[in-house]
Amino acid sequence: MRILLVEDDPEQLEPLQIAxxxxxxxxxxxxxxxxxxxxxxxxxxxxxxxxWMLPEESGVDLCQSLRAAGVATPTLLxxxxxxxxxxxxxxxxxxxDYLVKPVDLTELLARVRALRRRSxxxxxxxxxxxxxxxxxxxxxxxxxxxxxxxxxxxxQLLEYMMRHPRKILTHDQIEQALWEWGxxxxxxxxxxxxxxxxxxxxxxxxxxxxxxxxxVGYCFEPPKSP
Amino acid sequence: MPNWIRLKQWKxxxxxxxxxxxxxxxxxxxxxxxxxFAWLKASLEEDETVVQHTKLVKxxxxxxxxxxxxxxxxxxxYGLTHREEFLAPYNHSREVIPVxxxxxxxxxxxxxxxxxxxxxxxxxxxxxLEILQQKLTLQQELxxxxxxxxxxxxxxxxxxWLEEGxxxxxxxxxxxxxxxxxxxxxxxxxxxxxxxxxxITWIVLCLSAMIGSLGALLAILLFLQLERELRERExxxxxxxLELELACAQLDRFTANASHELRAPLAAVLSNAxxxxxxxxDLTADTTFLHQRLEKIVHLTKGMxxxxxxxxxxxxxxxxxxxxxxxxxNLIDLLGTLTSDWKSKARSQHLTLxxxxxxKLVMVKADANLLRxxxxxxxxxxxxxxxxxxxxxxxxxxxxxxxxxxxKDTGIGISPQSLPHIFERFYRVNQTRTKAKxxxxxxxxxxxxxxxxxxxxxxxxxxVGQGSTFRVVLPLGDETNED
Numbered sequence: 025m026r027i028l029l030v031e032d033d034p035e036q037l038e039p040l041q042i043a044x045x046x047x048x049x050x051x052x053x054x055x056x057x058x059x060x061x062x063x064x065x066x067x068x069x070x071x072x073x074x075x076w077m078l079p080e081e082s083g084v085d086l087c088q089s090l091r092a093a094g095v096a097t098p099t100l101l102x103x104x105x106x107x108x109x110x111x112x113x114x115x116x117x118x119x120x121d122y123l124v125k126p127v128d129l130t131e132l133l134a135r136v137r138a139l140r141r142r143s144x145x146x147x148x149x150x151x152x153x154x155x156x157x158x159x160x161x162x163x164x165x166x167x168x169x170x171x172x173x174x175x176x177x178x179x180q181l182l183e184y185m186m187r188h189p190r191k192i193l194t195h196d197q198i199e200q201a202l203w204e205w206g207x208x209x210x211x212x213x214x215x216x217x218x219x220x221x222x223x224x225x226x227x228x229x230x231x232x233x234x235x236x237x238x239x240v241g242y243c244f245e246p247p248k249s250p
Numbered sequence: 251m252p253n254w255i256r257l258k259q260w261k262x263x264x265x266x267x268x269x270x271x272x273x274x275x276x277x278x279x280x281x282x283x284x285x286x287f288a289w290l291k292a293s294l295e296e297d298e299t300v301v302q303h304t305k306l307v308k309x310x311x312x313x314x315x316x317x318x319x320x321x322x323x324x325x326x327x328y329g330l331t332h333r334e335e336f337l338a339p340y341n342h343s344r345e346v347i348p349v350x351x352x353x354x355x356x357x358x359x360x361x362x363x364x365x366x367x368x369x370x371x372x373x374x375x376x377x378x379l380e381i382l383q384q385k386l387t388l389q390q391e392l393x394x395x396x397x398x399x400x401x402x403x404x405x406x407x408x409x410x411w412l413e414e415g416x417x418x419x420x421x422x423x424x425x426x427x428x429x430x431x432x433x434x435x436x437x438x439x440x441x442x443x444x445x446x447x448x449x450i451t452w453i454v455l456c457l458s459a460m461i462g463s464l465g466a467l468l469a470i471l472l473f474l475q476l477e478r479e480l481r482e483r484e485x486x487x488x489x490x491x492l493e494l495e496l497a498c499a500q501l502d503r504f505t506a507n508a509s510h511e512l513r514a515p516l517a518a519v520l521s522n523a524x525x526x527x528x529x530x531x532d533l534t535a536d537t538t539f540l541h542q543r544l545e546k547i548v549h550l551t552k553g554m555x556x557x558x559x560x561x562x563x564x565x566x567x568x569x570x571x572x573x574x575x576x577x578x579x580n581l582i583d584l585l586g587t588l589t590s591d592w593k594s595k596a597r598s599q600h601l602t603l604x605x606x607x608x609x610k611l612v613m614v615k616a617d618a619n620l621l622r623x624x625x626x627x628x629x630x631x632x633x634x635x636x637x638x639x640x641x642x643x644x645x646x647x648x649x650x651x652x653x654x655x656x657x658k659d660t661g662i663g664i665s666p667q668s669l670p671h672i673f674e675r676f677y678r679v680n681q682t683r684t685k686a687k688x689x690x691x692x693x694x695x696x697x698x699x700x701x702x703x704x705x706x707x708x709x710x711x712x713x714v715g716q717g718s719t720f721r722v723v724l725p726l727g728d729e730t731n732e733d
Contacts, residue, residue, distance in 0.1 A: 035514075035518040036514060036521065039518065039521035039522045040521055042525050043521065043524065043525050077510055104510040104512075104513035104514060105509060106509060106559060106562070107566070124513075125516070125517040126513055126519070126521070126551060126552075127520075128520070128552070129520075129521055129524040129525070130524070
């Protein structure tokens with residue numbers, strides 16, 4: 025899931041970003057509303073996590089104007105404001121959920137999972153292709169009798185590929201989808217990640233699902249049964 | 251505004267009294283003028299009556315005089331001619347005179363002096379008439395005894411009689427004239443009196459008009475001054491209101507800022523510690539020690555977060571609740587939900603929570619969230635200070651005008667020395683004990699503040715080793731008193 029996290033305090037932004045990434049999400053962290061607004065136009069996000077007190081434009085104002093512009097992305101307000109009146113204001117501005125800082129990370133992750141389930145694009149907590157099954161909540165991959173937990177990086181790549189099966193995915197597309205905003209992938213980074221995932225899958229006996237299309241990219245396809 | 255109106259005494263009077271005075275001034279002026287006018291009018295009416303009366307007396311006197319002259323002339327004519335027709339006016343006058351006298355008597359009844367004079371006149375008239383009658387009788391006797399030829403009486407003798415009658419007549423006339431003059435004089439006096447009163451009427455009218463105008467003017471000035479004062483007061487009130495609102499806004503800003511500034515580092519510490527815990531999961535080496543440290547940081551941060559929340563709560567609800575934020579709350583529902591929340595928590599600490607709620611509806615005017623927080627704090631304390639196996643009771647009783655919520659436990663209790671202080675902020679009965687239980691000593695203070703903000707009271711009774719009872723008494727919300 026691609027998440028846009030808007031938080032002006034880097035001390036708070038960084039651990040949140042790490043925690044969310046570790047759970048298999050791709051998190052773009054920005055410090056102000058203007059950048060967030062611009063990024064919203066550039067990419068499709070599955071979830072928006074907003075701080076209330078931001079420089080210049082507050083998180084609530086941002087949420088309100090996005091809703092007014094017809095943006096339906098699920099939004100979670102994460103703020104130090106704790107009165108009932110604040111909560112009402114925040115939720116009425118269009119937020120789908122409201123959490124008061126300091127928030128317990130396990131609760132935050134649970135809320136994020138809950139919001140994903142409420143998304144109109146939600147297709148269940150697992151992806152299945154032939155006999156290969158990917159649990160989105162637990163980042164586990166299941167193949168026949170074997171169950172295996174993936175690292176967040178491998179999980180992100182596999183999720184992306186399983187969502188676009190039998191399609192040619194270019195290097196650029198994979199970079200765009202999996203790399204966080206502001207991070208520069210090295211020239212062979214995509215190839216390295218694909219190689220690692222192939223290695224992981226081979227360990228449980230899933231072989232030759234990721235095909236290389238020379239000079240273009242990759243294609244995820246279950247091998248035709250002999 | 252002239253300075254004399256800005257009298258300190260005047261300003262010190264209550265507004266109601268001043269308004270009364272302002273209204274009273276023109277009203278008093280009006281009534282004074284009206285009564286003065288009425289009195290003068292009555293006096294003039296009386297004068298008019300007296301004048302009319304005097305005029306009547308004059309007319310009657312004139313009639314009397316004419317009648318007297320008629321008798322005289324009649325008798326004299328008869329004496330000279332012996333003709334019966336000359337006796338007609340005499341006889342007529344004899345009838346008129348007593349009537350006239352009687353009339354006069356009734357008219358001058360109120361004037362003793364005139365009455366006396368009238369008596370004199372009456373005697374004189376009577377005497378005069380008597381003489382005339384004697385003369386007449388004599389002449390008729392003579393006529394009868396002497397026969398037709400010797401009808402002629404000695405002329406000289408007759409003349410003497412006549413002269414005597416004339417004198418008597420003159421005396422009577424003088425008396426009547428005097429009487430008439432007296433009446434004339436009285437009339438004059440009355441008229442002067444009337445004129446004098448007419449003048450007074452005018453003067454009084456002019457004076458009352460002037461006083462009335464002045465009074466009205468004064469009333470207007472006083473009213474304007476009062477109005478200005480009221481306006482000043484209103485402005486002052488508005489200013490005070492504005493200042494209060496400003497102070498409120500400032501407090502709101504302060505708590506919002508404090509909330510942000512205090513919670514931001516806590517949030518960073520908590521998430522960093524929790525991320526650290528997640529990272530530890532990936533390590534294969536034994537990380538129990540590190541894990542414990544990080545868990546401790548998480549635990550302490552959460553505690554700090556609670557403390558910050560409590561302090562901010564106290565800062566926000568320092569004053570009485572504004573009445574419009576209160577609504578009718580069904581206590582049965584509120585306590586019922588709380589009970590089900592706390593039953594499982596109590597069970598996890600091996601405690602038994604029993605609630606006794608009446609069947610009927612119990613409504614109080616309250617802020618439901620705050621009230622829930624207060625009872626929540628009491629239940630939390632009861633669970634914290636009751637050893638495993640203990641009992642906790644939540645009881646609701648309602649009277650005619652108040653309700654009481656009772657939280658009772660069979661816990662460790664509070665010593666008599668500590669009892670008066672337990673509602674103080676950060677007060678801890680026993681440092682070591684409370685530390686072990688992980689509380690900051692704000693829960694009871696918050697509960698007390700909430701209850702007091704609702705116009706209620708919180709009391710406690712306790713015995714060491716037997717348990718404590720906290721009782722919250724709230725005024726009953728009455729639907730009929732609404733609005």
